[in-house]
Each structure stands twice: as C-alpha cells, then as structure tokens.
Amino acid sequence: MDANDPASAQGKLAIGLTGGIGSGKTRVADLLAQWGASVIDTDLxxxxxxxPGGEAMPALRDAFGPDIVAADGAMDRAAMRERVFADPGARQRLEAVLHPLIGARAAAEGAQAQGDYVVYVVPLLVESGRWRERVARICVVDCEPETQVARVRTRSGLTIDTIRRIMAAQATREARLAAADDVIVNVAATTPQELASRTFELHECWRELARSTRRSAS
Structure with a gap:
C-alpha cells in the first residue's frame, strides 16, 4: 500500500461500502455514522x-473544453454524463483526472478519522479495481435492478432510459455480490427497521473485528 491508500493512511479497520445506484448505500452509511463509524463518501x-472553484475544474476544462463547465463554474454533470455515454474514451479521461484527487482526499480524511473503523463509500468500488487492496472488507448493499430504477426515479426525476444507461455502466449485481465480504439486503420489501437491524449487526461485527485486530497488534 502506498501513502495515498486510505486503509494504510490511518491504521484503522477500513470497510469499503458499495452498491448500485439506488441500492440504499447512503442510508446505510448514515446509520453507521450515527453509531460512531467514521464515514468518508467519495461521491461527496x-x-x-x-x-465551483473545485480543485479538479481546471484540468477538466483543459481535457473537455468549456462546454462541460456550468455558469457557476462547476462541472455540468448532465453534459459530462452525455459525453461519457457517447464516448468511452471520455470516461477514461474523466477518471484519470478525478481518481487520483479523490484517492488523495480520501487518504487525508482517513488520517483524521476517529471511531473503531472507517467506512469508505465508493459507488464504483468494484468497477475501479483499485479498492480491493485498500480495504479490509467490502460490503455491498444489494437490491433488485427494478427497485434501483424505481428509487432513482422517485428521488431524482431522471428518465428510465437515463437510469438504465447509468446502471449499464456499473458492475452487474452478480459481479458486486461476487466481490462482497458482507452483504446488506435492501430489496423492495425491506422495511427501514429491517435495514437498520441488518446494518447494526454488521456494525457490531466490524467493531469487534477492529478491536480484536488492535489487541493482536499490541
């Protein structure tokens, strides 16, 4: 692990939390934060x-031109989404700019983390191929693809076609589950109470694992 690897930067148990769009990983992360975990959201x-004024904006303007810059100076996410959908090479250029910056910022935040363990929320954890060596465990929040579409439509107003295009660019449900050490089921029938109970069970397991690891190291 190098200095920019979040798991090595702060010496705590590192959990990678992921799931497809609309799976509910943000709600899971919020619950874990309420119970004392340090949560670092790479999407944020x-x-x-x-x-506006973001560190990545000069490089993005150079790479893609002024058309992807909104009036307030932020990246125009809709314009960038269409660019990436139309040109696979654009995704690679975007990731080449953002991923090193995200990794460095995550490592810096991880160095300041408190609590028994650290959760890195990484929407494209499986797709990136870089996080497996950076975390001790991968936790997938899982639901049916149909439920993903319904949830995202409700919260964002995106069209079904756009949502399915986003999902098609992500790992399949099967690929995420194959990479998982832990799974939190959040299907359409899952109640908020059930989701909280399943999440708390893993929270307790991770706390004990973190403490056992510290005892072994001392």
Missing part, C-alpha cells in the same frame, strides 16, 4: 472537486 469528495 467528487462533488467538492467538481463544484
């Missing part, structure tokens, strides 16, 4: 990097 980091 990416939004900060691409917001």
């Amino acid at each position: 980091i990416a939004h900060a990097l691409t917001g």
Whole structure:
C-alpha cells in the first residue's frame, strides 16, 4: 500500500461500502455514522472537486473544453454524463483526472478519522479495481435492478432510459455480490427497521473485528 491508500493512511479497520445506484448505500452509511463509524463518501469528495472553484475544474476544462463547465463554474454533470455515454474514451479521461484527487482526499480524511473503523463509500468500488487492496472488507448493499430504477426515479426525476444507461455502466449485481465480504439486503420489501437491524449487526461485527485486530497488534 502506498501513502495515498486510505486503509494504510490511518491504521484503522477500513470497510469499503458499495452498491448500485439506488441500492440504499447512503442510508446505510448514515446509520453507521450515527453509531460512531467514521464515514468518508467519495461521491461527496467528487462533488467538492467538481463544484465551483473545485480543485479538479481546471484540468477538466483543459481535457473537455468549456462546454462541460456550468455558469457557476462547476462541472455540468448532465453534459459530462452525455459525453461519457457517447464516448468511452471520455470516461477514461474523466477518471484519470478525478481518481487520483479523490484517492488523495480520501487518504487525508482517513488520517483524521476517529471511531473503531472507517467506512469508505465508493459507488464504483468494484468497477475501479483499485479498492480491493485498500480495504479490509467490502460490503455491498444489494437490491433488485427494478427497485434501483424505481428509487432513482422517485428521488431524482431522471428518465428510465437515463437510469438504465447509468446502471449499464456499473458492475452487474452478480459481479458486486461476487466481490462482497458482507452483504446488506435492501430489496423492495425491506422495511427501514429491517435495514437498520441488518446494518447494526454488521456494525457490531466490524467493531469487534477492529478491536480484536488492535489487541493482536499490541
């Protein structure tokens, strides 16, 4: 692990939390934070990097031109989404700019983390291929693809076609589950109470694992 690997930067048990769009991983992360885990959301980091005055914006303007810059100076996410959908090479250029910056920011936040363990919320954890060596365990929040579509439509207003295009660019449900050490089921029939109970069970397991690891190291 190098200095920019979040798991090595702060010496705590590192959990990678992922799931497809609309799976409910943000709700799971919020619950874990309520119970004392340090949560570092790489999507929020990416939004900060691409917001008005964001650190990534000069490089993105150079790579893609002014058309992907909104009036407020932030990245125009809709315009970038269409660019990436139309040109696979554009995704690679975008990731080449953002991923090193996201990794460095995540490592810096991880170095300041408190609590028994650290959760890195990484929407494209499986797809990136970089996080397996950075975390001790991968936790997948899982639901049916149809439920993903319904949830995202409700919260975002995106069209079904756009949602399915986003999902097609992500790992399949099967690929995520194959990579998982832990799974939190959040299908359409899952109640908020059930989701909280399943999440708390893993929270307790991770706390004990973190403490056991510290005892073994001392």
